[in-house]
Amino acid sequence: MSVPGLLPGLQQLSEAVETPSETIQELQAGREWRFEVAFGSTIEIKVTRGTAEIFGTELPVGNKFSFTGIKSAIYTWTGCTLEITGTPSVEYTSEETPMNMYANAHFALEKLRGKAAESPTAQGPRAMIIGPHDAGKTSLLKILTGYAVRQGRRPVVVNLDPREGMLSLPGTLTAVSFSTIMDVEEGFGTSPTSGPSPVPAKLPLVYYYGVENPEGNEKLYKSLVSRLALAVSSKLSEDDYSRTSGCIIDTSGFIAQSSGYDMIQHIVAEFSVDTLLVLGSERLYSDMCRRFEDRPQNPVTVVKLQKSGGCVDREESFMKQSRETAIREYFFGEPKRTLSPYTMSVVFDDLKVWRVGQASNVGSELLPAGEELKQPLYITTEPSVLLQHSIMAVVNANLDDSEEALAESTVMGFVYVASVDDQKRYMKILAPVSGRLPPKPLIVSSYPEPTFSLVG
Numbered sequence: 001m002s003v004p005g006l007l008p009g010l011q012q013l014s015e016a017v018e019t020p021s022e023t024i025q026e027l028q029a030g031r032e033w034r035f036e037v038a039f040g041s042t043i044e045i046k047v048t049r050g051t052a053e054i055f056g057t058e059l060p061v062g063n064k065f066s067f068t069g070i071k072s073a074i075y076t077w078t079g080c081t082l083e084i085t086g087t088p089s090v091e092y093t094s095e096e097t098p099m100n101m102y103a104n105a106h107f108a109l110e111k112l113r114g115k116a117a118e119s120p121t122a123q124g125p126r127a128m129i130i131g132p133h134d135a136g137k138t139s140l141l142k143i144l145t146g147y148a149v150r151q152g153r154r155p156v157v158v159n160l161d162p163r164e165g166m167l168s169l170p171g172t173l174t175a176v177s178f179s180t181i182m183d184v185e186e187g188f189g190t191s192p193t194s195g196p197s198p199v200p201a202k203l204p205l206v207y208y209y210g211v212e213n214p215e216g217n218e219k220l221y222k223s224l225v226s227r228l229a230l231a232v233s234s235k236l237s238e239d240d241y242s243r244t245s246g247c248i249i250d251t252s253g254f255i256a257q258s259s260g261y262d263m264i265q266h267i268v269a270e271f272s273v274d275t276l277l278v279l280g281s282e283r284l285y286s287d288m289c290r291r292f293e294d295r296p297q298n299p300v301t302v303v304k305l306q307k308s309g310g311c312v313d314r315e316e317s318f319m320k321q322s323r324e325t326a327i328r329e330y331f332f333g334e335p336k337r338t339l340s341p342y343t344m345s346v347v348f349d350d351l352k353v354w355r356v357g358q359a360s361n362v363g364s365e366l367l368p369a370g371e372e373l374k375q376p377l378y379i380t381t382e383p384s385v386l387l388q389h390s391i392m393a394v395v396n397a398n399l400d401d402s403e404e405a406l407a408e409s410t411v412m413g414f415v416y417v418a419s420v421d422d423q424k425r426y427m428k429i430l431a432p433v434s435g436r437l438p439p440k441p442l443i444v445s446s447y448p449e450p451t452f453s454l455v456g
């Protein structure tokens, strides 16, 4: 007996729940499947045959990986079959990739590592990647790191591009010793604040810069670079693994313009860079050759590498969404690893807040004619409603420390200002861990920008 009206209802129900489409992608050896997934939609990829990798990290056969808000590529050296569930917004296969060139760069670095292993005092390569925005610098860094880790090396990876955070929020400069593989879904992987993860967590050393462009506060940027270089040098001399593996440095696209050349020189000097990998710019390559040739005391090898045709220019709206996602994941985790942040109230009198000094908040128009603007590292800021929805870095320093001391302090973590009551002089903040806010200075800046959608 059929129940009147039930069957059509069920049919409607099954029509409403759309099953994602499943496609099979056969990739021949040496080809790359490039794809883009918008924020808010997800695709799942499983390798069912052969070998495949995402920017140097292998995708094991049979495991499903899900991707959202990403522009990426899967490359195969030997051929593979991919099972794709869901529909990417863009997808195509490319026969032309610079992967051979990138692999050669890796083997050249490996040769230097092998040489360093022969002598107890020799240093492994200190490579730095430079190039314009969206030239594929971070992707190349991941490839070189992934290959080095797969060969048992432990390179120190340094991110000097505040535009994207590595194992931390955007706006930070970080260094981390990589001894385990990257997480293919998460980019670089996870840090201990991200909660349990199938891939071992990495412990990054984090400094907060808070400006997108290294020229935004050159003095602060240079100071943080020097500080990070000191930490990296000490890590590289800690054990034989690190000494021979050397370091790989990712940089900001802003310094690839001629106004940034002095900054390149500063980084090269501080990190004792000996290999400069120039990506996607003939002019930059030739300028660097001119600048760094004939330095017998500190030779720097300048190498030209081709930009991948798959590199995509990421529009500002995409980058903004990436930053918002990074902030949300810092506090709330993501579907596979949810976190429970804590809300607490803090009174203004217990806080010492500094703002990163930027040209825009110094007021050069008030200076007498002819006088040069002296940009401060930080400016003290009275807590107020202006901080609402901002991210603040809690730094490892004392409340009465000077600006210079702050510029040498690592980040303990970040808090989010959920609401501010100017009259009662307190604010509600969201913190990733429970307990009282430690009595440490807080640093606020414009990058990443205030996020309105974090707590509803």
Ligand SMILES: Nc1ncnc2c1ncn2[C@@H]1O[C@H](COP(=O)(O)OP(=O)(O)OP(=O)(O)O)[C@@H](O)[C@H]1O
Residues within 6 Å of the ligand: 032, 034, 035, 070, 071, 072, 073, 131, 132, 133, 134, 135, 136, 137, 138, 139, 140, 161, 163, 164, 251, 252, 253, 308, 309, 310, 311, 312, 313, 314
């Ligand atoms: N071969 C490729 N196929 C598809 N997408 C790619 C490929 N290589 C890089 N991309 C994508 O292109 C974008 C830009 O690449 P990447 O972040 O490596 O550039 P970048 O030079 O580090 O950029 P920026 O200096 O602006 O941070 C990223 O979304 C990256 O995932």
